[in-house]
Amino acid sequence: MAKYFLPNKVFISPIQYAHTRNLFLISMSIVYTFAFASLYWQQPGLYSDNGILPLRVQIQQQEKIQLFIVKLANFFKWTPFRIMECVLLISIFLSSLMIIFKCLRTSLTFTMLWFAYYSCFQVAGQFLYFQWDTLLLEAGFLTIFVAPMRLLYLKRKQTEDFLYQDRITLWLIRWLAFRLLFASGIVKLTGGDKTWWSLTATTIHYQSQCIPTPLAYYAHHTPVWLHKLSTALVYMFMSGTGILFFSPFRIHxxxxxxxxxxxxxxxxLxxxxxxxxxxxxxxxxxxxxDQFLGYSQWESVEDENKTKKSFSWIITLFRRLIxxxxxxxxxxxxxxxxxxxxxxxxxxxLTKITFTRAQFDLFLRRFLPICLFLAWCSLIFTIGRSVFIAIRRPEKIYAKIFHTLITISYGILAMSxxxxxxxxxxxxxxxxxKALPYELQSWYNKYQDYHIFNAYGLFRSMTGVDGRPELIIEGALSTKNPKWKEYEFFYKPGSLSASPPFVAPHQPRLDWQMWFAALSHYQHEPWLAFFLYRLLTNQPEVLRLIQTNPFPTTPPKQIRILLYRYNFTTPPSKDYWQRELLNNEWFPTITLESQWFMSYIEQLNMKQINKPLPKSILLDIIRSISNLMNGTIFTWFPVVIALVFVILRKLLCTNPHKPLVVKKDDEWYQPVPLKDKIN
Incomplete structure (x- = not known):
């Protein structure tokens, strides 16, 4: 007669995180696909020989750095641009396949994706110097350890989906989420910005952010008291609930x-x-x-020293009291x-902050070490529990030793x-x-260039308090009595009647840099001069990055940049924006005959070259197909195709052997015979 594991118990939960891990891995595959596809579509306009920041120039400025793309270019006798193009396409293809096929979501493939993105990050310059790029590098690095350490993830039976180190590796993901979210809330106060301290930041933020959505227009016009209340709740939700990440209680x-x-x-939104x-x-x-996801599959061993049922109500009462x-x-x-x-x-x-800056600094100085201590305790408990499962679960001694050593190795890695x-x-x-050991700083400095450890915190200070500064580029066909015409971008504000768009997950990197440039001075934004030069020569690769070229047949004779202040209109209005001219010559008017300007272009080797790219029929066909779509559609295209395949597989290949889940006494469990235990 078969024996069964009964539900009264010390739960070992053998597949408690298997489905969670799989969900995380497929989601990371989707993010990688978005990131690579978005960058691929913009690559010619940004990095071709006649782009805004040509790779050939970027590489010359980093001669002392060992760049993987340069090594590949030297090995295959190809241009760095073509190599980067191949890296992006292969990465899009691989990450799309990883969305479809679970067997490909392994440490090897995620290592390849991380290395591909890091290689592009090395040569891409300031167009990839965003906090989400470094976040993707750090999250992608941790994903390598979350994924199974195999060439292909092929399992003979469903129970083999369980990995003993799942708790540890997913804890690292939790720790990264805590650092990101906790810091993002805290820096808004440590920065000392008056709008964050007066809780009025969102009265500015919705219109001053880089690319608002249509809903931002309506959020901007909500009452001031609601802005203040929502800002206070953001502090408490973003940073205040972060400490619950390390609570021993699952519900927290x-x-x-x-x-x-x-x-x-x-x-x-x-x-x-x-x-x-x-x-x-x-x-x-x-x-x-897994239980949160609806996979309530539990296996247990009988607890010889189990608490008597008569005391269970005390434990329940104690939990609820906490x-x-x-x-x-x-x-x-x-x-x-x-x-x-x-x-x-x-x-x-009514809402207002009741503490002072000095009180907040003192609180943070005392509270941050507590957070680190709780995180450390949580990690030690997680490692200890994982090692206990690795020792307790397998029946054969060699399996116990093997899984225990592997789990301990992951524990040491996690602590490091x-x-x-x-x-x-x-x-x-x-x-x-400053209280941290010097050795930690030394190790951080050693690996800092790989961006696997990063500091986070968005919107430390609020820009555009009186309205968002916006750069408008104008060109004219004549230098005498010029008739100026505006260049329209795809996403950043320009036309007063144009509705703010939905763009995500595509990142229009030129539009983002134009937003940063408006907050700075043109002398601090050298790429802007290169961009204007490409407009003066009507460079087709660069013109694809903007929506409207007012000079499609003949290049403009001169170009200038004006600085405006944009504000949302007040409903009901047919326009979304209203603007006020601040500077009619933010960037001096230039022509191809402007000596100082052309000397600067030649000095940095940015002058137009007519050397064609190396021939590649396949790459040219794919590029021509991508040019038929805008950046947002192309970014979604490979992900949608992959998800369609996933849905079709689910519909056509349903699994008839769905595990039986029984509910008894308000507890979910699955009876599993002893003979079916995993060795």
Missing amino acids: RLIACVIQISLQILIA TGNYNFFNLLTIILCFGLID HLIILISYIYLTIRWFDIHWDSKQQIV LFFVSMVPFTVIERQTG
Whole structure:
């Protein structure tokens, strides 16, 4: 007679994170596909020999750095641009296949994707110097360890989907999510920006962000009291719930996950931040488990020293008491710190910060070490539990030894990554950072160029307080009595009647750099001169990056840049924007005869060259197909195709051997015979 594992118990939960891991890996494959496809579509305009920042020039400026793309170019006797093009296409193809086929989601393939993105990052210059690019590099690096360490992930039976190190590797993802979200909330106050401290930042943010969405227009016009309340809640949700990431109670982690994902969805609805919000949501998957996803498959061993049922109500009461205390404390602190109360006269909710900058700095100096300590305790507990499962679960002694050694190795790796990552994390509080051992700083400096440990924190200070500064490029066909015409971009504000677009997950890197340039001075943005030179020569690769070229047949004789202040209009209005001229010559008017300008172009080897690219029929065909779509559609194209294949496979290849899940006494479990235990 077969014996079964009974549900009264010390749960070992053998596949508690298998489906969570698979969801995380397929999601990372999707993000990689978005990132590579978006960059591929923009590559000619940005990096070709006649692009804004040609690779040949970028490489000359980094001669001392060992660039992988340059090594490949020398080996295959091809141009770096063609090599980068091949790297991007192969990566798009590989990541798309990884969306479809689970067997390809291994450490090897994710290593290839990480190395491909890092290779492009090395040569791409400032167009890839965004926080989400470094976040993708760090998240992609950790994904290498989350994925199974195999050439192909082929399993003979479903139970082999379980990996003993899943808890440890997904904890690293959780730690990265905590560092990102906690710091993103904290830096808004440590930066000392008046709008963040007065809780009025979002009255500016929705219109001043780089590329607003259509919903940002309406969010901007919500009442000021609602802006203040939402800003206070953002602080508490983004940073305040971060400490729950390391709670020993599963329900706390799930609540924190739902809150953070909901917040990211709201941010994505009001602002175009490419794949950043999606990637942040994916990192929150480190907080969930298979049961949350609906895979309630449990296996247990009988606990010889199990607690008597008569005491179970005490444990339940104790748990609920802790939950209640945390909930009440959270609500109390939110109301106290932000003085949230109802004003009966104005019939609104009033909100203001009740602590000073000095008090906040003191609190952070004391609280950050507590966060690090709790994270360390959580990691040690996670490693200990994983090692216990590796020792307890297998029946054969050699299997116990093998899995235990592997799990311990992952534990040592996790501790090493945790310690080194504390260095960039503690930049939000210098005193805590100075207290770290010097050896950690040394290790961080050693691997800093690989961007596998990064500091995070967006919107430390709010720009565009009086309205968003916007650069408008104009050209004219004559130098005498010129009739100026505007260049229209695809996504950044220009036309007053054009609605803000939905762009994500595509990142229009030229539009983003134009936003940063408007906040700076043209002398600090050398790429802008190269861009204007390409417009003066009507360079087709560069013109594909903008929506409207007012001079399609004859290049303009002269070009200038004006600085405007843009603000949202007040509903109801037929226009979305209104603008005011601030500087009618932000960048001096230039022609191809402007001696100072052309000397600068020649000095940096940016002058137009007519040397054709090496012939490649396949690459040219793919490029011509991509040119038929705009950047947003092309970014979605490979992902949609892959997801269609996934859906068709699910519909046509249903699994008739779906495991039976039984619910008994309000507890989910699956009876598993002893003979079917994993060795």
